[in-house]
Amino acid sequence: MNTEKKENHLLVAVVTTSGSWPKEGYENIPIHQKVKIVLKKAVDFIQIVSTDNWIAKVEGREINPENNFEENNLSGTISIDYGPREGGGGK
Amino acid sequence: MNPSLSKLIFERETNGFTTRLLELRSWIINEKSFPNLDLTFHSPERKPLRIKLICENYNDDPASIQLLNEDGTFLLKAPIGQGVINPGLHPVTNLPFICSPGSKEYHIHSSHLNDSWENYKGQPGYDLGGMLSQIYNAWKKTVDAQN
Numbered sequence: 348m349n350t351e352k353k354e355n356h357l358l359v360a361v362v363t364t365s366g367s368w369p370k371e372g373y374e375n376i377p378i379h380q381k382v383k384i385v386l387k388k389a390v391d392f393i394q395i396v397s398t399d400n401w402i403a404k405v406e407g408r409e410i411n412p413e414n415n416f417e418e419n420n421l422s423g424t425i426s427i428d429y430g431p432r433e434g435g436g437g438k
Numbered sequence: 439m440n441p442s443l444s445k446l447i448f449e450r451e452t453n454g455f456t457t458r459l460l461e462l463r464s465w466i467i468n469e470k471s472f473p474n475l476d477l478t479f480h481s482p483e484r485k486p487l488r489i490k491l492i493c494e495n496y497n498d499d500p501a502s503i504q505l506l507n508e509d510g511t512f513l514l515k516a517p518i519g520q521g522v523i524n525p526g527l528h529p530v531t532n533l534p535f536i537c538s539p540g541s542k543e544y545h546i547h548s549s550h551l552n553d554s555w556e557n558y559k560g561q562p563g564y565d566l567g568g569m570l571s572q573i574y575n576a577w578k579k580t581v582d583a584q585n
Contacts, residue, residue, distance in 0.1 A: 363459070366456065367459070401563075430568070430574075432572070433520065433576035
């Protein structure tokens with residue numbers, strides 16, 4: 348389990364209903380890494396087929412995967428809640 | 439559908455419900471035993487919402503999704519907001535319901551009889567975890583109904 352944060356890094360976990368990345372603990376990620384890069388790693392690890400219309404949230408706040416962690420005002424130790432948007436209705 | 443296969447799909451789609459997920463989302467599982475998946479969403483800002491998915495013949499058929507009070511009784515007034523939680527009364531059940539192609543109640547609603555589950559089965563966001571995530575994300579944007 349990774350709990351030691353390096354300088355200019357944060358500790359990140361991605362959590363979904365299909366599993367988590369990493370499975371336990373957190374990964375050291377540079378604060379200038381784009382969030383979408385980390386989400387892609389998680390999706391590949393958990394083997395999620397598609398994340399169309401998914402949202403990433405930290406402590407209830409939606410974050411922008413196109414921005415890096417610092418630009419999303421994220422630091423320290425975080426868990427990203429990743430899953431389908433609220434949807435609604437149908438055809 | 440063969441009940442054993444249905445159970446296998448049920449278990450495959452729920453075995454990622456880790457302690458980490460449950461703690462992060464403040465979900466408490468009341469029952470996870472095929473064909474029933476019953477859990478409660480908690481949040482400091484609102485009343486808990488209990489959701490019961492009945493997955494008989496899943497996934498040839500979508501899950502029937504019940505909106506419940508914390509004590510397991512039917513919710514008569516759903517929280518108000520946007521997304522899949524429809525506070526209107528369903529013409530068949532006469533209860534608030536989940537208005538999403540991932541629910542059985544959607545497909546037996548007179549407005550959606552021509553929209554087959556086959557259009558959604560196996561699609562991203564319509565598995566059991568995806569449906570619960572949609573409901574949870576919708577619920578987080580609601581306000582409690584006034585009694």
